[in-house]
Amino acid sequence: MSRPRTLFDKIWDAHVIAPLDAGSALVAIDRVFLHERTGAAALNSLAAAGRPILDPARVFCVMDHIVDTRPGRDDRTLMPGGQAFITETRAAARAAGITLFDVTDADQGITHVISPELGVVLPGCTLVAPDSHTCTQGAFGALAWGIGTSEAEHAMATGTLRIARPRTMRVAFTGALSPGVTPKDMILALIARHGAGSGKGHAIEFTGSAVTALDMEARMTLCNMATEFSAMTGMIAPDARTFDWLRGRRYAPAGRAFDAAVAAWRTLASDPGAVFDAYIAIDAATIEPMVSWGTSPEHSAPISGTVPEAAPDRALAYMDLRPGQPLLGLAIDAAFIGSCTNGRLSDLRRAAALLQGRRIAPGLRALCVPGSSAVKRAAEAEGLDRIFLDAGFEWRESGCSMCFYAGGESFAPGSRVISSTNRNFEGRQGPGIRTHIASPETVAASALAGHIADPRAVTQ
């Protein structure tokens, strides 16, 4: 009888073309997704070397990182020189014959939002993109991870990557989440408790009753920040909810082919007794809404908590905080809802439920940037745009937007921002900007209050 295998083992074994030196292998890559920030560099370099793409049908490209998100946008961007990234990537994608989702296409959106929407990612597949949050797509039981530009070229030219086999880690969230606690809080709690480097070298499988209870969009949020734990990727075994979500999506198999695929996908679960290299267990009931106070996602704490006594001076100085200071009540200047972490329809719905019939604090700037054009249309169809606008939010076209600063649009210098994004690094949202990452609910509640606020305290 064969050794019990993990979900990771099964996908890995199905993709190894040849073992290489100690621990490495030549691994088949099923999907490559590019974006305009690095797409032109990769495609132009391949073309210059005279290397064709092995299977252009399996390479996709979208404009998401630096596109303008103001209504009525075109190729022009607020980032100086940004337009060239768009036009050069477009030209290179067309020349290469790959599928392109352009700035004003109905399918445009953030890579990790549209790839699942369109069924590009599938259970059991390997998917790579030159974007560290590619691990988001592990929520579908895929092996999905971020790579650099050179590796993207390698994947396109050869349909493979030469990679070291990661170790495996099971992160079990047992029990059930308390009301008002979200997958964003789960992943922030994990990183805060164990440290931002603790997933290094590992492919993580998220398991446990609190994980299987999550819907697909929530699972994506959980897997999204595996990279902030320094892991190669995060993944969740596919189940009936996964298959239902993918049925009918454009690039998913159809009809009998879908049924055949599901039969294969059902085997994609860790066998009983499968051994992982590392284990972490967290009782989901112990998790509160979380908010970051410092300049790494590991600098996060329960919202009822305080800035730790042992906080590093550099982070405190940048964030203008002192040890022992309560997080609740910390005045904010701006609020941002969006990104590949928390810019999906369910995120917008939950934030809107708090904002409905209310106004954000005077003088505060607040933006909502849907994760994809499809999310934007769906939100508008159910009137969420009106709720955001009536509450005082800006309502934007989809894109990565102010999840990071590309030299164009930002918040006022020195602003303190509550953000549904994934990173709170120094300068991440602009020079001197102090970013606090949290769930969309916490962002909405804080925008209403004008200071960091517990969403559970907002009377629904």
Added chain:
Amino acid sequence: MTPFTTLTAVAAPLLRDNVDTDAIIPSREMKSTARTGLAEGLFAAWRYRSPDSRAPDPGFVLNQPDFAAAQILVGGANFGCGSSREHAVWALAEYGFRAVIAPGFAPIFFGNCIRNGIVPVVLSPDAVTQIAEAAPGPVTVDLRALRVSLADGTGWDFALEAEARTMLLEGVDAIDLTLKQHALISAFHDRDRMARPWIYLDEAAR
């Protein structure tokens, strides 16, 4: 890619944990789709007094005369975390760095180093601290022996996957290497197309 065998050079200490790729090369410093012209933006937020001026901040290690010729960077834990942008490594390489020594690296950054001729050396926090304290004395990174040593003979062994080591030592182009295995790749696809037809999106399979 320039092969790397051994290097003796000044090592610049930057002992901050979680140095992210945004800090190494801010997004706004990626001004064209090329892989060059990035050295000026290296550590821009720390290296210059303000984002809009290029006046050097004398407090930043690379602006100090002792470290003007540094080719080795000594970093803190989880070095290179954050965005996958290979520009971070291109900027380090263009500036002149050939090795980074740290207690740990974010995985994408680590892989990007290998593909651009920069040796990522993982050593214990103690060793990293000792190397930083010896600066600006010369540090030797010997990739053949997998050993880092100081001028006084103190040294530490480090580990690197055989594949990564070979690529750095020989300066090989990974794509060329893989294309030689075309027959194996092709045979895999023939088998895989039967097992997982839904993965293949070309006309024949739809």
